[in-house]
Amino acid sequence: MSIRARLLLLILFATLIPALVGGMQFLERRDAEIAAAQRDLAATAQRVARVLRDTVRATAQLHYGLSRARDLDTQDKAACSAFLADVLKEHPQYTGILTITPKGDLFCDSLRTGRALHLTDRRYFQQALTSENPLAIEPAFGRLTGIAVLQIAYAARGETGEPRFVLLASLNLEKYMQLRATSLPRKTAVIALMDGKGTLLTWHPDGEKLRGTSIADSPLFRFAREPHGEEVREDIELGGQFRIWAASALPEFPEAGLHVLVGVSKKDLLAAANRNLGQALSILAIVSLLVFAGAWALVELGIRRQAARIIAAVARFSGGDFGARIGNPYPRGEIGDLMAALDHAFELMQAQRDVIQGLNADLERRVAERTAQLEAANEELESLSYSVSHDLRAPLRHVQGYAEMLGEDAESTLSPESRRYLEVIAGAGREMGELIDDLLSFLRMSRAEMHETQVDLGALVQNSIRDLETSTRGRNIGWTIAPLPSVTGDRAMLKQVFANLLGNAMKYTRPKDPAAIEIGCAGEEDGRLVLFVRDNGVGFDMKYADKLFGVFQRLHRADQFEGTGIGLANVRRIIARHGGRVWAKAVPDQGAAFYFTLKRVKSEELRVKSEKHEQAV
Amino acid sequence: MLSLKRILLVEDNPRDAELALHALAAHNLANEVLHLHDGAEALDYLYRRGEFSGRVNGNPAVVLLDLKMPKVDGLEVLRQIKSEPTLSTIPVVVMTSSREDRDLQAAYRLGVNAYVVKPMKFKDFIDAVKQVGAFWAILNEAPPGTVSRDDRPGT
Incomplete structure (x- = not known):
């Protein structure tokens, strides 16, 4: 019920009751x-x-x-x-x-x-x-x-x-x-x-x-x-x-x-009395009307219209017009005080809003600056990797190409020593080519967009082992694979993690017979799953552990174990991009273990998945 | 008169060009190759402009196109070839040092016929160029309006 209707009723009662009493008396x-x-x-x-x-x-x-x-x-x-x-x-x-x-x-x-x-x-x-x-x-x-x-x-x-x-x-x-x-x-x-x-x-x-x-x-x-x-x-x-x-x-x-x-x-006799009554009632009606009109005018001007002013100002303010004010507090008393208080509140809110706006604008400007810087850096990285892939490869190819052509042309006249020099030149070129390829793949992986889905680690590990079959042929390897949960992540990137870690495990257990490689889950850390790949290979000295995950960092001589030293850098980069961390523990000649954390799939998603599975069964 | 060649090699790097010619020589295709040094030259040749304005009719059987070149790059050359009705049937093979996703996507979007990454190993590189040359210049039936093998000078 509107305030106008309420006040109208009130005034109506206030004038009607005296009028009725007066009428009764008349x-x-x-x-x-x-x-x-x-x-x-x-x-x-x-x-x-x-x-x-x-x-x-x-x-x-x-x-x-x-x-x-x-x-x-x-x-x-x-x-x-x-x-x-x-x-x-x-x-x-x-x-x-x-x-x-x-x-x-x-x-x-x-x-x-x-x-x-x-x-x-x-x-x-x-x-x-x-x-x-x-x-x-x-x-x-x-x-x-x-x-x-x-x-x-x-x-x-x-x-x-x-x-x-x-x-x-x-x-x-x-x-x-x-x-x-x-x-x-x-x-x-x-x-x-x-x-x-x-x-x-x-x-x-x-x-x-x-x-x-x-x-x-x-x-x-x-x-x-x-x-x-x-x-x-x-x-x-x-x-x-x-x-x-x-x-x-x-x-x-x-x-x-x-x-x-x-x-x-x-x-x-009645006419006289009735005439008197009629006069009295007419006067009463006129007085009642005047009282009603007067009260209504007071209520309309003093309350209803002022309430409408307040409502209009509040509506404008909440509609986004922060300059909206009620203005001139009228009438005095509670309504006027309310108007003054509201205007004061509007004032404060507008001031706060201005401050917030200023802060926001500053923040946005800074974000824009940072974004621009980041984009510039990304662009530089991009053009760097583009020119690496084109401009560094071509001369390498030429070094190898011309060395080989020289070898072909002068095969009969070259001394064995000279021929070995040519081979070294070709081998060095090849090596550098591999390094460039690894570096490019690392850079590409760093820039690539992540597509997070639910990844079944058990299946992923089986897959990775199958991919390595050619290099495990003839080897005696004991695999221990614990049941692995599902995690949230980019499938292709996680596959690369396991490919690198399992590849390393196989590479560095080569002197062992039998080799033992274990894949499992070592509980939780900060709400994330801790997974590990452990082997009984050559291991390494823990004092070099901090160098382990750097780009092109190696702890073994190239003539013992081949490789460019990009694999673990890739692993660390991928796990970092998933918000986790990676670390290693090792004892020389006894083996190494690599740990990393991944996001567990929420139990809700798991439940849905298992239900689907049951239905399928 | 400018000679008609069946293979147009657009390559700014003289060493790459030499290696490519070395490879093509294995199939006696070296004489079929016209080596141009950048995209601008290639477009002038195809459109018969500038120094090539007097060239006789006929399109090459294949264009071997490097991507990273001064002046006009390979993708632009590809775009102009594939958007010109009289040239769009010419097979274009991109031969580049690196497999970059964006280059690959752009090239196929523009209608490239093949995309070959130059192998790092010399032997692989020679094999690749040989195969490409043999396929497009010998095995493949070129579209109408192409210079035929019998047109080449000296036969």
Whole structure:
């Protein structure tokens, strides 16, 4: 996962979790808002009910005061009506104030219409007169206006308790409730007043049609009468609209059965809360986005891009651009420190590399110089051996040729002495020719390329002995050949080693009968096999052993044992080229032994070989 | 007119040349030999240039060629003979003092017909030259366009 993806996830979590918590809180707040609105609804209903109760009580106080007024204690109907008209002017909330005689006749009338009314059948009248409480109220509809009023009656009694008259004030409920409707918490809210039978006394706003209708069979009626502790009840349909309703009774006046009902459209209530939630969530989303963008910018500029700089520089450096640097360590702190440290490391590595390069260049130059010197030396050697082979041979041939031609021409005239001189000349030439041939073969062998393979020494020795058969004919030689291992080397060169060593052994055992020649393996030295060829021949004095392997070095006189002295030089050269060494041990007249070391074939190769062998068998 | 010879001996060393002629005389071939002293002379002769520009037609039956010579060496002469269509059929026998691998390889790569190392022993040398001369000048059927034995002067 890339650092960009990781950081993106991190920031996403870092902004998402607060956003979720905030969102949850906003949702809770919406619920709380709805609950508050519902409580508000209930409180409004209660407040209006309380105000209505207070108004009724205030009316009772007014009645009490009026019942003590002397202006009403008169039989002058016109005068008391005028008085009540004045009172009514002060209290416009009433549609009228009047007094009723204990017999039930209208007496004083603030409206001063002079009408004659008999009111004994009115429940408020009877209740005011009969109950202990002088106050009685009853909602009713005006017979002419059709609007709802609350009849508030008060029985005024004399000192002995006899009823003097009943005061009645009719509170204009329509107006009263209209006034209350102006202070409703919501525009879509409605407020209604219901009596104990379920008749709607008022409905605001725009409630003319519903006024006087009964809701006795509506769930609202049942809820108002028996709320069961609920503050509001949802989803009650009335007048074609579903609303949430709160209801409040006036328990002080149970006989009137008045209930204040406040309803509000559920949609409206939720819409408000939802609007608030929407705003809050929008703000939250914007804030979250800003936080996300800010954090992302910080992370991108401060971490991701800087990490990319580091990676790019490291990639360039490891790709061979040793001048690559991160540069300007930014931002401060760990990343900046890392950049500075890496640049420092690059600096050091480049410096070291320059040093190494310098050393390498020097080394290469020196190798080239040495190689050139070596090549020059090789070339010189080559041209030397080329000219030896051509230029030295020709005069030799001529010496011999002309000596012989002289011999042929002057055969009859030459003295025996002169003839011997000619033979010496020819013999010397021949000898020198052999020396040149040996020298050339030695030089050729020194220069020849080596082709290392696995060489079976046992077979090689048998081969070499067979090649020597012509010179062993008639001789009594006891061969002792131990089982020989395989070695790694150039077959032709190793063959020459055995040819020389076995040839020498045979040559220097010539005086012995029987001769004994032994070929074997004498263990190991520095991980190499030690091989030997031993004879019981004339041997040599060990104090000359160091001369033994030199070119044209001989320890025996030419008239005893023929040879040019190149064989052992060849042996040493070949063994040296195989990375080994050669040495000799000898006792005069008892024999000599030549030792040499060769690379053993790795056991792995041997095993493979033996497996092949088994398969073949 | 320059005489026509069946054997062209290209040899810078007068003693070797004398020894070779001595050997060839045994088969009466000495008169058949034209001895030239270096590669440049040999090429002039074969291409009929310079002092040989007036030479009559006909190629030698064999060229006995030394390798190490001044001016133009034997390998170069061999190369020019074998790359020239009118000369490439001439048998060329390299006769040299030493058997050097690189000379041997180069000579055979250029198309030499035989490669003889001059033996060190005088008798062997004489035998070798005799055999070479007898084989190429007498026994071997020379390619067309070669000077025939009957063309030689004096017969």
